Amino acid sequence: MSVLLVEDDRNVRATVKSMLREIGLQDIYTCSNGADALRFFEEESSEVRLIICDWNMPQKTGIEFLREIRQSHPELPFLLITARADQESVIAAKDAHVTDYLRKPFTLADLKSRVTHILSHMDDDLIGVTP
Amino acid sequence: MATTRQKRENKEIAIDLGIALVILVVVSSYFIVHDVFERWIAYTQQYEQWELDEFFAIFVALLITGVVLACRHIFVLGELLRDLEAAHKHIALQASIQTQQEKLAALGELSGGMAHEMNNALQPVLGLGELVRDGLKESGNQNHFEYMELILGSAAHAHLIIDNVLNFTRDKNIEMTRHDAFEILLETLSFSKSIMPTMIVFNISSPDENEARGVFLECDKTSLIQIFVNITKNAADAMDGEGTIDISLTQGAMPHSPYTPAVCISISDTGCGMDERITKKIFDPFFTTKDMSEGTGLGLSSVLGLVKMHDGEISLRSTPGVGTTFTLHFPTIRNNT
Ligand SMILES: Nc1ncnc2c1ncn2[C@@H]1O[C@H](COP(=O)(O)OP(=O)(O)O)[C@@H](O)[C@H]1O
Numbered sequence: 001m002s003v004l005l006v007e008d009d010r011n012v013r014a015t016v017k018s019m020l021r022e023i024g025l026q027d028i029y030t031c032s033n034g035a036d037a038l039r040f041f042e043e044e045s046s047e048v049r050l051i052i053c054d055w056n057m058p059q060k061t062g063i064e065f066l067r068e069i070r071q072s073h074p075e076l077p078f079l080l081i082t083a084r085a086d087q088e089s090v091i092a093a094k095d096a097h098v099t100d101y102l103r104k105p106f107t108l109a110d111l112k113s114r115v116t117h118i119l120s121h122m123d124d125d126l127i128g129v130t131p
Numbered sequence: 132m133a134t135t136r137q138k139r140e141n142k143e144i145a146i147d148l149g150i151a152l153v154i155l156v157v158v159s160s161y162f163i164v165h166d167v168f169e170r171w172i173a174y175t176q177q178y179e180q181w182e183l184d185e186f187f188a189i190f191v192a193l194l195i196t197g198v199v200l201a202c203r204h205i206f207v208l209g210e211l212l213r214d215l216e217a218a219h220k221h222i223a224l225q226a227s228i229q230t231q232q233e234k235l236a237a238l239g240e241l242s243g244g245m246a247h248e249m250n251n252a253l254q255p256v257l258g259l260g261e262l263v264r265d266g267l268k269e270s271g272n273q274n275h276f277e278y279m280e281l282i283l284g285s286a287a288h289a290h291l292i293i294d295n296v297l298n299f300t301r302d303k304n305i306e307m308t309r310h311d312a313f314e315i316l317l318e319t320l321s322f323s324k325s326i327m328p329t330m331i332v333f334n335i336s337s338p339d340e341n342e343a344r345g346v347f348l349e350c351d352k353t354s355l356i357q358i359f360v361n362i363t364k365n366a367a368d369a370m371d372g373e374g375t376i377d378i379s380l381t382q383g384a385m386p387h388s389p390y391t392p393a394v395c396i397s398i399s400d401t402g403c404g405m406d407e408r409i410t411k412k413i414f415d416p417f418f419t420t421k422d423m424s425e426g427t428g429l430g431l432s433s434v435l436g437l438v439k440m441h442d443g444e445i446s447l448r449s450t451p452g453v454g455t456t457f458t459l460h461f462p463t464i465r466n467n468t
């Protein structure tokens with residue numbers, strides 16, 4: 001069970017990675033932009049069971065990345081983490097079939113409850129997260 | 132504008148001509164009457180006749196007309212000047228509203244981008260801070276644990292400021308959902324407590340809690356938190372960061388519609404209070420009596436917007452030197468109606 005974390009801000013990337021470790025997810029790949037993430041995903045898509053992705057990134061935004069992912073993987077859990085929470089952004093994310101979104105800054109408890117919720121809807125129970 | 136000026140000019144000229152005509156008629160008829168009268172006297176009493184000169188009549192008529200019109204024009208001029216002054220004031224007011232709106236628009240644009248950056252920057256602090264705090268608690272370093280509480284409280288405050296600004300520019304996601312009224316209020320209040328300075332005590336009483344089972348509130352949880360945090364933060368500031376905030380939750384009705392059931396939250400402090408001059412302004416955006424670093428003046432104007440969004444009402448009573456009570460009412464829904 002691997003998680004792909006896409007985030008352009010180095011500090012935030014390291015933070016969220018640590019937070020994911022804290023809630024029991026060990027296998028975490030990170031990318032710093034949507035283009036890299038797409039390339040990585042094309043090679044390793046079978047590994048990845050959850051994508052956690054920032055919205056605002058250079059080159060390819062989170063939502064563009066999500067749209068491309070959705071063409072081949074309509075069901076793959078995709079958690080958008082975003083500092084933008086205006087109505088239009090949320091609607092755009094929903095239209096692109098995001099699984100869930102989390103507003104930055106979020107706490108460990110926020111992340112844990114979201115991830116647990118998403119993963120409890122999956123068949124596999126490969127992870128050390130207790131719902 | 133040009134056409135109204137033209138109309139006004141035409142009107143004034145018409146009035147002038149009318150006045151001149153009336154005076155001419157009056158004066159000449161007076162002279163004619165006088166003439167006839169004189170002739171009659173001369174006829175009956177054989178007096179020496181006083182001949183009336185037509186030119187003299189016209190001269191008198193013109194003189195009177197001139198004086199009357201001059202007086203009238205002085206009066207009209209005064210009126211014009213008053214109008215001009217009023218127009219000038221109106222333009223100045225419009226201009227200040229315009230700049231205010233431009234300021235707000237600029238703030239909105241700026242804050243959208245800034246909020247994103249700031250929220251990103253706060254992620255490490257708020258995401259990992261709690262972990263460090265809990266670790267410090269376990270390791271037993273009480274001082275460091277308290278420092279970390281301060282750091283987290285401050286970061287939460289920074290987040291609140293960003294939220295207030297975003298709220299102002301409506302760049303915010305609102306999700307109205309139905310909750311058990313007392314439960315959600317107690318939950319959001321206790322969250323607000325968690326980011327208060329430790330020297331502040333919340334004394335919450337909810338006498339109607341049991342009775343209020345099955346009473347619901349349609350609300351956005353984040354907004355409720357924002358409302359309570361802003362009000363209690365002000366209360367804490369008013370008490371210099373130390374003291375008790377009394378909060379009571381009761382059932383009742385909306386103040387302006389006594390048949391609409393409501394939940395009533397009153398939040399009292401024993402802080403510095405405010406005089407009437409200040410209470411009038413506290414809901415105005417950017418109004419603050421605090422230092423630059425402490426107040427943005429956006430707290431209560433956000434609160435007002437959020438309360439209205441929930442069809443609620445807010446009022447306050449304050450006595451300088453004694454304290455302040457804010458009272459909130461939100462309409463509730465019973466059972467599943
Ligand atoms: N509980 C209170 N006691 C005394 N003054 C208050 C209280 N709440 C608000 N005020 C006054 O209202 C002003 C505006 O409050 P607010 O809109 O929250 O902005 P800010 O807190 O940034 O100044 C404050 O600066 C303060 O003067």
Ligand SMILES: [Mg+2]
Nearest residue numbers: 361365430431
């Ligand atoms: Mg305030």
